[in-house]
Amino acid sequence: MPSSTAHSAPQRWDIFCTVVDNYGDIGVCWRLARQLVAEHGVAARLWVDDLGAFARICPEIDPERDSQSAAGVDVRHWSQPFPAPDDPADVVIEAFACELPEAYVAAMARRQPAPRWINLEYLSAEPWVADCHGLPSPHPRLPLTKHFFIPGFDENSAGLLRERDLLARHAGFDAPAWWAQHGGAPACGSLAISLFAYENNAVAALLNAWRSESRPVRCLVTDSRVLNSVSAAAGTTLVPGDVRRDGALDLRILPFMRQEAYDDLLAACDLNFVRGEDSLVRAIWAGKPFVWHIYPQDDAAHRVKLDAFLDRYCAGLSIPANDALRTFWHGWNAETLTADQWRAFAGHLPEIVAHTRNFRDRLAQLPDLAKTLADFCADPV
Numbered sequence: 001m002p003s004s005t006a007h008s009a010p011q012r013w014d015i016f017c018t019v020v021d022n023y024g025d026i027g028v029c030w031r032l033a034r035q036l037v038a039e040h041g042v043a044a045r046l047w048v049d050d051l052g053a054f055a056r057i058c059p060e061i062d063p064e065r066d067s068q069s070a071a072g073v074d075v076r077h078w079s080q081p082f083p084a085p086d087d088p089a090d091v092v093i094e095a096f097a098c099e100l101p102e103a104y105v106a107a108m109a110r111r112q113p114a115p116r117w118i119n120l121e122y123l124s125a126e127p128w129v130a131d132c133h134g135l136p137s138p139h140p141r142l143p144l145t146k147h148f149f150i151p152g153f154d155e156n157s158a159g160l161l162r163e164r165d166l167l168a169r170h171a172g173f174d175a176p177a178w179w180a181q182h183g184g185a186p187a188c189g190s191l192a193i194s195l196f197a198y199e200n201n202a203v204a205a206l207l208n209a210w211r212s213e214s215r216p217v218r219c220l221v222t223d224s225r226v227l228n229s230v231s232a233a234a235g236t237t238l239v240p241g242d243v244r245r246d247g248a249l250d251l252r253i254l255p256f257m258r259q260e261a262y263d264d265l266l267a268a269c270d271l272n273f274v275r276g277e278d279s280l281v282r283a284i285w286a287g288k289p290f291v292w293h294i295y296p297q298d299d300a301a302h303r304v305k306l307d308a309f310l311d312r313y314c315a316g317l318s319i320p321a322n323d324a325l326r327t328f329w330h331g332w333n334a335e336t337l338t339a340d341q342w343r344a345f346a347g348h349l350p351e352i353v354a355h356t357r358n359f360r361d362r363l364a365q366l367p368d369l370a371k372t373l374a375d376f377c378a379d380p381v
């Protein structure tokens with residue numbers, strides 16, 4: 001149910017997003033803002049410090065304009081100094097612990113009732129999420145309380161972003177039409193693979209393995225950081241539109257696409273290599289086997305995060321499939337992958353296909369992140 005009625009003004013939400021690097025931060029905030037407007041009837045204003053990054057995933061955005069509307073969302077450039085705040089919103093989302101403008105926080109403190117203030121954290125499959133999700137954090141000086149919202153994989157977390165019609169869209173996906181517009185259907189019996197990742201030295205081993213596969217492999221490389229590694233492995237600079245055929249491998253470089261189109265790419269392929277948290281979640285909803293290149297952190301904290309996810313994802317797999325999948329994911333993330341590891345993983349793909357579909361279906365039983373948030377914020381503080 002929308003949060004507003006015909007008689008009351010819609011609830012106003014301000015979502016603040018700083019683009020730390022890449023597209024994950026804005027990718028998540030943009031999806032959330034659109035879904036809140038479309039499914040919960042709120043008036044959402046999205047403050048973004050880097051409109052250039054935003055325009056890459058949503059080409060309607062004009063990076064030169066401080067104020068514009070897209071998909072019903074009021075998009076604002078979060079510039080410095082921050083414009084004097086008018087009336088702070090009913091709900092204020094601070095995405096990924098970005099620091100709100102001081103003047104805005106002061107205005108929040110003057111508001112009656114105080115706004116709901118949410119710190120939307122990074123996704124994690126780790127067990128500590130259950131203890132921290134939803135915790136209040138009173139402001140040390142002002143009459144404000146911030147709550148932590150942590151996306152995750154069970155009912156003790158904030159859930160995952162999932163639009164109401166997403167699974168139906170995947171179920172009705174017209175693969176032949178998609179392939180007709182994207183270079184033609186792969187040869188019969190092919191394995192279609194999308195490749196989105198950070199730079200990764202293991203690309204060379206992977207491409208070699210695919211060249212000598214027993215079945216044709218159509219690999220669609222996104223115009224992302226992994227393209228540097230693909231170019232290095234190919235010994236030439238590849239650009240969107242390039243096609244390279246070598247042995248069983250048919251390699252195609254795609255242009256960077258709008259965010260909605262990325263979902264279709266995941267739906268079209270049999271296996272998706274993803275990175276960061278937003279593409280990981282989209283790969284789960286596509287219900288196809290996937291391989292996660294997790295955002296690397298200096299202290300190797302990403303290994304713990306990766307294993308926590310693997311523990312959830314692999315539960316219920318046979319021991320050989322479990323071993324092959326984990327070894328393959330670790331090899332990809334450590335950039336030490338071998339052709340044997342690919343063959344072992346690929347040999348278990350039929351089991352992993354069915355397993356991933358079940359994993360997706362189980363997660364789809366949980367409330368989605370926008371709903372969890374909208375429910376929590378439905379009433380004033």
Ligand SMILES: Cc1cn([C@H]2C[C@H](O)[C@@H](COP(=O)(O)OP(=O)(O)O[C@H]3O[C@@H](C)[C@H](O)[C@@H](O)[C@H]3O)O2)c(=O)[nH]c1=O
Nearest residue numbers: 022023024027057222256257258259275276277278279
């Ligand atoms: C390949 C492609 C992706 N996308 C979108 C899909 C996603 O919304 C977004 C990519 O986001 P992610 O998968 O999260 O990967 P990322 O590496 O871009 O973002 C990262 O930012 C870091 C700061 C975080 O620590 C990471 O966890 C992650 O969020 O880009 C397109 O819109 N078009 C494309 O062609």
